Amino acid sequence: MSYESKHVFASLPQMERGVAKVLGRDPKGNNFLYTNGKTVVIRNIDNPSIADIYTEHAQQVTVASYAPSGFYIASGDVSGKVRIWDTTQKEHLLKYEYQPFSGKIRDIAWTEDSKRMAVVGEGREKFGAVFLWDSGSSVGELGGHSKAINSVDLKPTRPYRLISGSDDMTVAFSEGPPFKFKFTLKDHTRFVNCVRFSPDGNRFATAGADGLIIICDGKTGEKVCVLGGEKAHNGGVYAVSWSPDSSQLISASGDKTVKLWDASTGTAVTTFNMGNDVMDQQLGCLWQKDHLISISLSGNINYLDRNNPDKPLRVIKGHSKSVHCVTVHKSDGRATIYSASHDGHINILSFTHLQGLLIIRQMLDQCCYVVTVSMCFLLALLIVSEATLVLVHPKCVSIAPGGLTLVVCIDLVVLLKDKKKVFTLDSLDYEPETGAMHPGGTTAAVGGADGKVRLYSIQGNSLKDEGRALEATGRVTAMAFSNDGAHLAVTDEKKVLRIFTLADNYAIKDDFYGHHAKIVSVAWSPDNEHLATSGMDMMVYIWTISDSDKRLKIPDAHRLHHVTSLAWVDDHTLVTSSYDACVKQWTIQY
Structure with missing residues (x-):
């Protein structure tokens, strides 16, 4: 690799x-x-x-x-x-x-x-x-x-x-x-x-x-x-x-x-x-x-x-402050990168030129479109504003088919449907940190500060607690279901990437080690065979799900700054963002 x-x-x-x-x-x-x-x-x-x-x-x-x-x-x-x-x-x-x-x-x-x-x-x-x-x-x-x-x-x-x-x-x-x-x-x-x-x-x-x-x-x-x-x-x-x-x-x-x-x-x-x-x-x-x-x-x-x-x-536009999240949206065979920065700016990037710079308040009328590409917690603020909700600081956003959006906040979890609040989990006995929606729209997973992942089934416009918690090794920092819905990846502050297999009733498939500091982001490749993680150690790892010993390390991906977010364009193209206000594109060979 x-x-x-x-x-x-x-x-x-x-x-x-x-x-x-x-x-x-x-x-x-x-x-x-x-x-x-x-x-x-x-x-x-x-x-x-x-x-x-x-x-x-x-x-x-x-x-x-x-x-x-x-x-x-x-x-x-x-x-x-x-x-x-x-x-x-x-x-x-x-x-x-x-x-x-x-x-x-x-x-x-x-x-x-x-x-x-x-x-x-x-x-x-x-x-x-x-x-x-x-x-x-x-x-x-x-x-x-x-x-x-x-x-x-x-x-x-x-x-x-x-x-x-x-x-x-x-x-x-x-x-x-x-x-x-x-x-x-x-x-x-x-x-x-x-x-x-x-x-x-x-x-x-x-x-x-x-x-x-x-x-x-x-x-x-x-x-x-x-x-x-x-x-x-x-x-x-x-x-x-x-x-x-x-x-x-x-x-x-x-x-x-x-x-x-x-x-x-x-x-x-x-x-x-x-x-x-x-x-x-x-x-x-x-x-x-x-x-x-x-x-x-x-x-x-x-x-x-x-x-x-x-x-x-x-006019050349872009970010001037730290970029906190990045995602990729594909339409008509063309991939577009969306990135959001600390100062509330959202950039729309292509591989040949910088298309434009939009401010969050200028994109409120485009909320539905942006949600479909799933931006992260900064876009949670955008969703909340459009839905005229008053929520405590959103931490994470995840989307699923049917207009469903999961928003994880400091002390509550909110389910939105078609930009409207339809269900709220509050008075929780744990502190939610991050969340992920199954691509089939059937399950929502919420990771907590106690190192557990709660599973909720989506039934109509509500979330039902399945009464089961998956175990991570520490405070959960990021999660993502694979694109085919077969696996759930969970990362934590103990620097461990854990893969659960849904077909085996969420049995632990493997644990991956390599990062020297807390893992902050995870992203599945389109082929579901590879997984990228980034940590506060400024490293990016590319893992092979079928072989835990087969991995690729990108050291100092954004030198002197940890990599805040990851997204795949295709099986061989990864984009990363960081506090250096830059977005980078990487070519990966297996």
Whole structure:
């Protein structure tokens, strides 16, 4: 048995209101970079459905930047660590790790020869450092600021110059190497969010929360002009990015617009209106090849259209928070993945592209359709809202033919039929944890915190206690009947997967061991011969029901995060979700 990571439905950037998001530019023009949680996402700019993730940081990653050679990426996190790692190998091997200061890193820049780098942020004793990439030796100091530095850039041509923008509302100009502070520019009246040199090094732009974008001479630092006259935007400007030929630049603003500027005349050529909602604020942008990209506060990645500024060419959507459950629905021979995240978003995914992002309250009128694909406890909230019920926090949802839905809550079990409550089990002498409906619609199994599985027969619109409890080895964490209804799989906090055979009056067929931590999810393959489980040990196991010794382990399926949910597309395709806000597709060979 073998496995292959086939596809990654990558997370969106993790955004924070009023905080700029830096997008990393690929010098080879193929990819772009952003961060979410502890991961760095490497996304193909021509086909953003192609993505890779780097997951080696122990703390939240804040920024990532390609070396001009394209062979390495430097990424910094909230603890002040900078990791420099390889881009040419799939494993992304670590080359060097440094800690230039203690505190959140906000921006990273390289010299054009890929030998020196500048790192800035929220240090305690200092706010930035400039050093050699291969030794960490200092090549100057970043002076001129009294508060945290938000942005830094290095002139891409000789003689080198360094610029930095800070919360102290100034831009510092330095010469080097070794880099020494020369003077400050004090034209901004609020935080300076972004500073960027043009690709030819002749000019640089500074952007601030005061709505100003100032163009200066790249060699001397002298002020050349202010874009748009008095103000470039009606809101704070969070990012600017130059065109490859240095003649134009784009800017992203909290006023929910992106503007395209002619750098020589200082006038706006095009204004891209991104919407009217607060989530349409633009906090980042990138101009790479012919692509103009902006990032909304919602995390959406917008590909701008110069011929139609009121409608992007495409909008890349997805999850930005931890994904708690995933399921697969098949219709007309096509499989669609549904995933639900911590922030209440439901994604509809295909294997070729991301179709859309829906919020739970927007899907209430589609409740029946969603229930048929059986989402998990997050969709229990959706069902409850549609049925106008008031229930304690739902833990699990399971469906059966005939419009039946079982909802397991903290202290009661509810049976729904056609989205209406028809029966309730309350005043229970045990704490229900999870439930499963037999595919024939005849039986409901409820697992408890006491390590027992109660069986209830479904008789019309009611549940009848069969007076029998199956024994697990600990608190039941997940259950599932096989698709043919022949077996019941039960997992527990003692890391045991137990299979019961219905034809033998629920006799124990086998116990499976392998996980090092609590098992949280279980899913049967369509052929009923294989079973997938995931645990808090970040592992996924594929078990063979007919042979307990035949198993496949996928270690670190979502590195540094446990796998929250599993679903099969077909006998050889498995999808997984995790706290890293990504959904992954795996190919399994037996």
